[in-house]
Amino acid sequence: MQTIFAKDAELFNPLRWPKRPYCTDALEEGLKIRSFASALKRAYIQANPPHLKTWLMFDVDKEGAAYAWEDANLATPSWIATNPENGHAHLVYGLTAPVLLEADDARQAPIRYLTALEAAYRAALGADPGFSGLI
Numbered sequence: 001m002q003t004i005f006a007k008d009a010e011l012f013n014p015l016r017w018p019k020r021p022y023c024t025d026a027l028e029e030g031l032k033i034r035s036f037a038s039a040l041k042r043a044y045i046q047a048n049p050p051h052l053k054t055w056l057m058f059d060v061d062k063e064g065a066a067y068a069w070e071d072a073n074l075a076t077p078s079w080i081a082t083n084p085e086n087g088h089a090h091l092v093y094g095l096t097a098p099v100l101l102e103a104d105d106a107r108q109a110p111i112r113y114l115t116a117l118e119a120a121y122r123a124a125l126g127a128d129p130g131f132s133g134l135i
Contacts, residue, residue, distance in 0.1 A: 008096055011078055012040070016054045021046035022135060031135065044135045046091065051102045056093040056118055059131035065089035073125035091125060 010016060014036050022031040023039035023046065031044075039045045047055045055078070060068045066082045066089045069075070078094040099114045100106045122129060 016047040016094065016098075018046055024135075046135050048077040049098075051100060053101055053114060054095055054098040055133075056095065056114075056121065057131070057133040058091045058122060058125050058127035059088075059133075060091060060125050060127050061088045062126065063087035065091070068125045068127075072126075074121060074124055088101070091127075093121070 019036060020033050021036065021039045022032050023034055023044060025043045027032040027044060031046075034042070047057060062068070064087055066080045067088070068089070069077055069091055076091065076092040079092050080089050080094070082089040094125055095114075099110045101111060119125070
């Protein structure tokens with residue numbers, strides 16, 4: 001079976017991230033575009049570059065959400081961001097290869113596969129279907 005998730009060493013590879021992502025320390029202050037190095041120091045950061053998906057992001061809104069992947073018997077996420085106030089979490093999986101989403105030469109088969117995989121993981125995790133995954 002082919003591995004579809006990235007290894008930990010790929011987590012901070014700048015090629016997997018937008019060159020100038022949206023980011024902020026406080027959502028109520030709005031998003032700003034900054035360099036990747038500066039954005040990494042912020043609490044909230046845009047993970048996927050425009051027109052590409054390199055990360056699958058899931059918003060799990062329940063106490064103990066950081067362990068939802070274990071409860072669902074899924075692969076270990078590349079990283080988990082937990083809200084210490086309520087135990088909710090974002091579970092993020094890095095793909096071994098990005099999927100081009102919007103372009104004249106975007107292939108439909110990888111997009112359909114990605115969409116099916118994302119839907120299956122969302123359902124298994126009990127993740128928020130309305131989560132946009134921008135940051």
